[in-house]
Amino acid sequence: MPRIPRSTVVSAATATALAAGLLAVSSPAASADEVRVHDIQGTTRLSPLAGQRVTDVRGIVTGVRGHGSKGFWIQDTEADGDPATSEGVFVYTGSAAVTVKPGDAVRVSGTVGEYVPGGTKSGNQSLTQITGPTVTVESSGNALPAPVRIDAKSVPARYAPTGDPAQDGSVNGLPLKPRTYALDLYESLEGMNVRVGSSRVVGATDAYHELWVTVKPRENRNRRGGTVYGSYDAQNGGRLQIQQLAPVSERPFPKANVGDVLKGGAEGPLDFNQFGGYTLVARELGEVRDKGLVREKTRRQAKRELAVATYNVENLDPTDPQEKFDALAGAVVTNLASPDILALEEIQDDNGAKNDGTVSAGATLKKFTDAIVAAGGPRYAWRTIDPVNNKDGGEPGGNIRQVFLFNPERVSFTERAGGDATTATEVVRSGKRAALSHSPGRIDPQNAAWTNSRKPLAGEFVFRGRTVFVIANHFGSKGGDEGLTSHHQPPVRSSEVQRLKQAQAVNGFVKDIRAVQRDADVVVLGDINDFEFSATTKALQDGGALYPAVKSLPKSERYSYVYQGNSQVLDQILTSPGVGGEDDFSYDSVHINAEFTEQNSDHDPQVLRFKP
Known part of the structure; x- marks a missing residue:
């Protein structure tokens, strides 16, 4: 099937080394007339006959896969009565054509193996199979085993x-x-x-x-x-x-x-x-x-409400078709009701994944903001900091980064020069108020927590005379984590280590702001790449510095992404105590992408409305 490289078949030679979780030690060879499918499958996840050659294993063909990882499934019609032992097994033919068809009664000889999709380092469970098969068809047109x-x-x-x-x-x-x-x-x-x-x-x-x-x-x-x-x-x-x-x-x-x-x-x-x-x-x-699922639309902010949103636009660059720009722009205007401040994640440089040293994203942002105007939205201004080439993760040459879009008719941006890809913005005192040394500026970009990852973008905005600090984030991905079906239970979440350090850095920066100005309005938002109950989110909250606004929603409404059939939170907006409690803001996870086969991004945007 698509995306399934058949590259890791565990043999008997490695059984002992992998016994600590990856492969059982082989048992003595069984005689040919004793071996049935349930003998091959055994009562654990690993075959007791792994690495051994078996002869004349009988079964009815129940399915044939003639593309991708070629092979077929057989099932024994004489079950052993043990609910722990499977009566079916995959026969892997490799590049050889599959000549059997469902309903064929066959005898299969070959070698029992445990194939680990993604390799043994993936943490995946293995698939028991027979490899290098010799197949004899005894009859055709047989009834398939009852499912x-x-x-x-x-x-x-x-x-x-x-x-x-x-x-x-x-x-x-x-x-x-x-x-x-x-x-x-x-x-x-x-x-x-x-x-x-x-x-x-x-x-x-x-x-x-x-x-x-x-x-x-x-x-x-x-x-x-x-x-x-x-x-x-x-x-x-x-x-x-x-x-x-x-x-x-x-x-x-x-x-x-x-x-x-x-x-x-x-x-x-x-x-x-x-x-x-x-x-x-x-x-x-x-x-x-079709049950008629409809893309959601959030309400428009009131005159005295500041609307702040986050949207991962999935590697947007000028090489994408105009239709993608138009669709994303239409969503900003129609579904998000033209928020006052919009933090974007995964804005790529001006030639996308072409790896030639280009880091500016002006062409990308002009094309996007022009599309928003064409969709009936405001003429957004933008602020961002170009990364050092190939230092922020994502596609090589793509140079993704966070960007602030803001509607200058509703909000102003406080400009303080000097911020660049490697210079940290600091919290300074301006009278009795907190301020940023560089706006826009990056938070602690030399911190090892941001190695090959996007650095947070901080900026000062003013709405109706009140300063609001906004920090746009795109934390490290979950790449490398084991899946829920891992043979390790609970699965290993190795990527969490970096996100935890990133959360601690952002939390420390928010604490610096509040140390100068206790009632400061701080909004931390973006693709956090972690759940509202995760250690990452708890680290962002540490000391009461921030509150994950998604928790103001009923538990059944807390999601921005759908992965393997699980609706879950990855994108978040967190607020400082200055923003107020749940009764002082309105939060919406606007479901327009993740649940649909036709997507403009794989993430749903989030919107926060409050009165600074």
């Missing part, structure tokens, strides 16, 4: 067991308990023919022709049809990725938004891949029923 139904009753409420401390927190060696844990249930069905009934879509169709449904319709549901990720212990085990076996050239994959219904569900083998974990690869696929 195992996956539904709200069969999927346990608990997500995964805690990993074995003696095995580096891995669950690989633990006996499967499919009636106790959702991940154990899915593993016990790996490779088997399964079925989900009509199900609600919780992750829109993406560019790789896949979507997410939930088989637990009441599990952390929100009013727009999504499933909300509200804590590290609420992983939402009812989520399941859906792909299809037929190439899209033969059968177009359905387009679905969150809240739509996959009528008729799906049936096919249960796979495990790098980008979604357990995935139903549909041999039979229902139709999408």
Whole structure:
């Protein structure tokens, strides 16, 4: 399937070295007439026959994948009665053409392996498979094994067991308990023919022709049809990725938004891949029923309200089609009601990802602000600081950065020269008030916390005579973190280390402002790349310096992004006590992208309105 390089097959030679979580030690060879599929799968996540050659393993072909990672699934019709052992397995043919078809009764000889999608360093679980196969077709046209139904009753409420401390927190060696844990249930069905009934879509169709449904319709549901990720212990085990076996050239994959219904569900083998974990690869696929999800529009700010917003515009540069500029601009005007201050993330330089030393973004910003005017919005002015070439992460040559747009008819910008990519702005005293030494300026850009990451952009704005400090952020990404289906439970979140340091730096800067002016209005916003309950957000809050305004919303409304069927918070606006409590501001996460298959960005913008 797309994005799944088949590059890591663990052999018996490495079994001992990887026993601490990645591969079980092989057991003695079994004779050919004893080996059935459930013997290969075993009662843990790893095959007891890994690395061994097996002969004449019988099964009925339940699905064929003739593109991408080629191969087919077989299932034994004579189950052993143990719910922990799967009766299905994938047969990997490599570059060889797949000549079998569903309903063929076959005998397969080959080597048992554990394929780790993404490599052993990814933390992913492995897929048990037979490689280098020799296949004998005994008969054709046989009835397929009846599918195992996956539904709200069969999927346990608990997500995964805690990993074995003696095995580096891995669950690989633990006996499967499919009636106790959702991940154990899915593993016990790996490779088997399964079925989900009509199900609600919780992750829109993406560019790789896949979507997410939930088989637990009441599990952390929100009013727009999504499933909300509200804590590290609420992983939402009812989520399941859906792909299809037929190439899209033969059968177009359905387009679905969150809240739509996959009528008729799906049936096919249960796979495990790098980008979604357990995935139903549909041999039979229902139709999408459109439930009419509408893109939200926030209200316009009142005359005395200052509207501050944040929007990740996803690597915007002049090489993007005019249609993207127009769509983003239209959203600023129509859906965000032309906020007074708009912090943008992922504005790229004037030639995008062309890696030639260009760092200025004037052409990008002119094209965007012109599009906003054409959409009926104000003529925004902008302030930013160009980064040092290739020092802020993102696409090589793209030089993404944060930018302030502001409506000069509603708000003014306090200019203090001297800020550049490597010079830190400092908090100074101006009479009895706090001020910035450079506006715009970067916060502590030489701090190691910002290595290969975007440096925060700070600026002073004045609204109706009151100074407001705004700090635009784009913290380090979650790249490198293990997925929820990792063999480590809980998964390792390695990227959090850098974000924690970044949050501490911003928190310290806000404390500096408040040390000079206790009642200062400070707004910290942007793509924080972390949840409202995360250690990153707690570090931003430290000492009461900031409050995550998203927490003013009901828990079911707290999200700005949808990842693997989980609606979750990544984009945030945090406020200092000077801004006031929940009764003193209005907050809106404006859902216009993340839930839709047609997106102008993968993030939803956030808007805060208050009276300075």
